[in-house]
Amino acid sequence: MNREIIIGIMIPFVGTSLGAAMVFVLKNQISEKIQKILTGFAAGVMVAASFWSLLSPAIDSSESYGKLAFLPAAIGFLIGTGFLLFLDVITPHMHMNNEIEGPNAKLKRTTKLILAVTLHNIPEGMAVGVVYAGMRSGQTGISAAAALALSLGIAIQNFPEGAIVSMPLMSEGMPRNKTFGWGVLSGIVEPIAAFITILAAGLVVPVMPYLLAFAAGAMMYVVVEELIPEMSEGKHSNLGTIAFSFGFVLMMVLDVALS
Numbered sequence: 001m002n003r004e005i006i007i008g009i010m011i012p013f014v015g016t017s018l019g020a021a022m023v024f025v026l027k028n029q030i031s032e033k034i035q036k037i038l039t040g041f042a043a044g045v046m047v048a049a050s051f052w053s054l055l056s057p058a059i060d061s062s063e064s065y066g067k068l069a070f071l072p073a074a075i076g077f078l079i080g081t082g083f084l085l086f087l088d089v090i091t092p093h094m095h096m097n098n099e100i101e102g103p104n105a106k107l108k109r110t111t112k113l114i115l116a117v118t119l120h121n122i123p124e125g126m127a128v129g130v131v132y133a134g135m136r137s138g139q140t141g142i143s144a145a146a147a148l149a150l151s152l153g154i155a156i157q158n159f160p161e162g163a164i165v166s167m168p169l170m171s172e173g174m175p176r177n178k179t180f181g182w183g184v185l186s187g188i189v190e191p192i193a194a195f196i197t198i199l200a201a202g203l204v205v206p207v208m209p210y211l212l213a214f215a216a217g218a219m220m221y222v223v224v225e226e227l228i229p230e231m232s233e234g235k236h237s238n239l240g241t242i243a244f245s246f247g248f249v250l251m252m253v254l255d256v257a258l259s
Contacts, residue, residue, distance in 0.1 A: 004144060005132050008151045009194035012128055013187045015155030016121065019162020020183025023169075023176045030167050033236050038160030040240030043227035044247025045157040046124075046219050052255040053131060053150040054216035057142050058209040061134075072209035079210070080123070080217025087119060088225065118186045120161065120226065123218030124154050125190035129197030130211045137201070137208060145258035153251040154190075162187065 030038070058073040065071055131150050134142040166183040170176060201211055231240030 005136065005198070008132055008148055009125070009128050009191045009198075011148075011151040012124060012154040012158050012190045012194075015158035016162040016187030016190065017184045019159040019164075020166040020180050020187070022163040023166050023179045023183075026163075026167065030163060032234070033239055035164060036231050036236045036240040037243040038164055039227050040231040040243030041247035042157040042161050043223050043231060043240075044244040044249075045153050045251045046223050046227070047244075048248040048251035048255070049127065049150055049153050049157075050216040050219045050223075052252055053146065053153070054127060054212045054219075057131075057134060057146075058212035058216070061212075062209045072207075073213040073216075076210035076213025077217035077220075080214035080219075081221045082217075083214070084119075084123060084218045084221035084225075087122070088221075118189050120165075120222055121158075121187055121190045122193050123215060123222060124158070125193030126197050127215035127219055128154060128190070129194030130201055130208075130215045132194070133198045133201030134208050134212060136198070143258075146255060149251075149254040149258040153254050156250070157247070158187065158190075 055073055055077070058076065059069055062069040062072045128147075128151050131142055131147045135144055135147045162183055165186070166179055169179040169182060174182075197211070197215075201208060231237065231244065
């Protein structure tokens, strides 16, 4: 694995860590308005990344299927969504709006929140890994610049997400250093998931379109299940919608301009 790929899969982790470091800057919980804006922006980035960086290359690399070129993307997308649904059901966790769910209601709120953060980061790491694997295979039309665009886009999305999920841990009474440490540890699953995905993808290049779409389906599940409800519930939902648009456009510009 060359240096370019290693840097690429580490960039989103840096974004998460910087977001978690906001516990040293902010004294109190993030305001509702700011949280709506950050959540909406993150959702916009992930939706754009799912299409421009994952689904579109999956369809383009399936041209040999003719009129059925959509099939690998459709199947992979549904499997990715189902996989995250499965994780969501079996993993005791808290949603980003602090609603408690899961089979083990006795777990502490902070534990559930940490599990929720980790769950969010897995599909993002997989997305980065599968794009870099596609770039390395040379059979998907994904350029190094396009892979870097996705990595940067997810890092931008991870910064507000890191802040959103770290601040509640501090408000629960956890010390700042420990809160930051848990935020960093939750983000480390991203490069790990990316590395594992790259290794696996190298062995199954023929199913690369399915893997690209799988990552897109997993990311879209997070958006629909977690981010959109959080940005649209209660007051100031219009701020979340506006931020969603800016996040979507920024990721689209990054992907197109750098591809």
